[in-house]
Amino acid sequence: MPLDAMSDISDEALLVLFANGDRRAARALTLRLTPRVLNHAHRLLGNAAEAEDVAQEAMLRLWKIAPDWRQGEALVTTWLYRVVANLCTDRLRRVRPVTLEAAAEPVDQSAGPVARLQGAERTNALQRALARLPDRQRQAIVLRHIDELGNPQIAEIMGIGVEAVESLLARGKRALSADLIDRREELGFEDDERS
């Protein structure tokens, strides 16, 4: 089966195929899930190199769980987000210097130079503001507004109720607003409104 034909196959079915020895399933899952895992870890940690380590470790755990995967119990992505969150929490608990400025920041290559600068600056500002949030608020905000998951799935990932998710999101957004609004002009939002 060509790789393109696997785009319609669910994550779970691919995982079963991998457990049965299908190498193409491993490749399809790698290309599909590694970017999501990597970006989620990057938003939680604020460090690209550490995010890569977490992404690799999370995917390794996925390969290892494949033979014992219990179908129909949880989405593969839900399980992966949970693993990434645990790995990131472990790393954040360790004492480490803040290296946000040293991290390679993503840049939107499709935008023009000015827009690209503003886009990158906005992303940096968000990353710095996220780093100042409590862990659980940061996780909820990233899952909802960056990964665009629904509140029920976020609740399942975080092991809490939907109302608790809504509360975390509300408090997180208030804290982010307070952090970002004062820098609105610096981030180029005034220019957006005039244009």
Add this chain to the structure above:
Amino acid sequence: MTKDHDDIRTLDDVFRAARDAPMEPSPELLARVLADAEAVGAALRPVRNEAGPPRADRLRDVFRALGGWPAMTGLAAATVAGIWIGLSPPAGLQAGLSAPDAAYIVDLAPGAVVDPAWEAL
């Protein structure tokens, strides 16, 4: 526009900027992930190919395929009944089986004549 609306718009713009600029996984990272998959997959394959399921597992599979305990009780009852009938058949059954039954041949087309084609040659 109210301050709240401005705040929401600013946040939404920041989130959109972050979504529009995802961090792309490097080829090296993808290669490492695939290498891990290959190593784990290779460790899985010999177990599945060489050993196969243990005998107890195969018997359990047959047991499940037949329908489990409810089906087994029915099968056991049918087996005992079959042996019992074989050893000491009931009188009515014995008479029915041993009587010299007449065989009847019924000609459904009395006027029909068999005329094989090769006889005309």
